[in-house]
Amino acid sequence: MWPQIDKKKGNWFPAGLDSQNLHGLQGYKVFISIAIILGDGLYNFVKILYKTLDALYKTYKSRELPVVKQDGLPALSYDEEERRTQVFLKDRIPIWIPFGGYLGLGVVSILLVCLLIFHPLKWYYMLIILIFAPILGFCNAYGCGLTDWSLATTYGKLAIFIIGAWAGSAHGGVLAGLAACGVMLNIVSTASDLMQDFKTGYLTLSSPKSMLVSQAIGTAMGCVISPCVFYFFLKANKDLGAPGSAYPAPYALVYRNIAILGVEGFSSLPKHCLIFCYAFFAGAILVNIIRDLVGKKWSKWIPVPMAMAIPFYLGGYFTLDMCLGSLILFIWQQINKAKADTYTSAVASGMICGDGIWSLPSALLSLFGVQAPFCIRVP
Incomplete structure (x- = not known):
């Protein structure tokens, strides 16, 4: 596609633009990739949301917890399952810990993230995120348990569009959208990750309190180790994140341009780019529908749109x-x-x-x- 679109230089987009200018060929690459990602994410979001609501409805009707069977694993006997349940519930985490921890970290986030670090992300934006994030976190954790597919990035993109458009380009909407995405993505992703860890604790007869303490220790270590590693990378690679470098950080460019799209709208796109975006957005949904209809035997031969999107422009x-x-x-x-x-x-x-x-x-x-x-x- 790129050589054919490049021939339209001077007609569809101005000639002589920098290779990374979004008003030229790079705009087609980036925004078509974004269209594929959004189409794939939207389809899986709707599919998993349907499965989640359907499972909740069946649970409500039967008054029994749903049993998620894993392929290749033998079913647990009643005695074995009863023992695991007793061990897991023996060290039950007090209810005030998650509520108190969430409220405390929410206040810290508002004070540090909004007032000291990312000024365009106003405190009321953060408050709205903190109110709705637990609901989305529950949906993501439950859906991930049923389907083994976390949609944290989809919820993050949703936060980009909403907060970015709310703030507007005149008030740092791009930065506000990206910061909101980071907050939403971490809350929603942590919900599903923590539930997976609790499931591991259940299967290994481990205490949920020990799992939670391990999570806290690992998170505290990450708060120190991750910035240090990033500092080394930044010092060693002056072109860190630049396309074509050793570490291009492709998702950084994607998320930034999603934020730009949410703030500025579609008027900044090159000629016919929006038509391509519509086509590939619909194509990503169509490919997913075909994958689900043909069954596991043939779906493994059909590419996953999300996996195609990044190499689509990265190379x-x-x-x-x-x-x-x-x-x-x-x-x-x-x-x-x-x-x-x-x-x-x-x-x-x-x-x-x-x-x-x-x-x-x-x-x-x-x-x-x-x-x-x-x-x-x-x-």
Whole structure:
């Protein structure tokens, strides 16, 4: 598509624009990608919301908790399930802890985030977010438990549009929308993550209090470690976040332009870009519908729109790692499917962990000017 659209230079968009100018070819790349992401997110949001409401209705009618069965795991016997329930409820967390913690952190967020850090995000914007976030957090946690799909990013995009349009471009709507997205995304995402951890505690006969304390310790460590890692990256990579660099941070560009779109509207888009956006938005929904209709046997051969969106403008090299990993898994399954299915998660976790841990030494080496002798990349 890009060579064909580039031929319209001087007609659809001005010639001589910078390669990263959103009024040129880059605008088509970014906003078409955003349309795919929004279409995919909206479809899955509606689908999971329907499943959540349907499960809640059935639970209300039957007065029994829904049982979510996991493929490949044997069903628990009554005695085993009863024992897990007794152990899990023995150290029940007092109700004042979540309520008091949420109110306390809400006040701290308003004081620090709104008054000291992000001034365009007014305190009443934050108050509205804090009021509605628990409702959305419940929906996300319940839906994630039923479908194993967290829609935290979709709720974050919703906050971008609402708060960004409310603030307006004259009052820092882009920054306000992005800050609101960060707050909403973290609250909603933490809700589903914490419920998954509680489920792990239930299955391993662990105390919910110990799970909560572990979460608090991990969060406190992250508050110190994450800024330090980011500082090293920032010092070692002066072009951090720039397209084409070693660390392009693709989602940063996507979310920023979603905020711009929410604040400025569609008038700033290049010619015919909105038509393309409509088409790809509808295409993402159509692909998801087809994936659900054909069943698991054939849906694995149909690409996921969300996974296509980022490489859509970032480039092919972003997908080579996934392609290579999928090829290795495919060959492994052909040789020994039982072992492949058993150890896939462990191998993938090790690769992700190793890649993440190496990023810190790599940043430290870059601070001292140490560069790799060569780098292979496919543009």
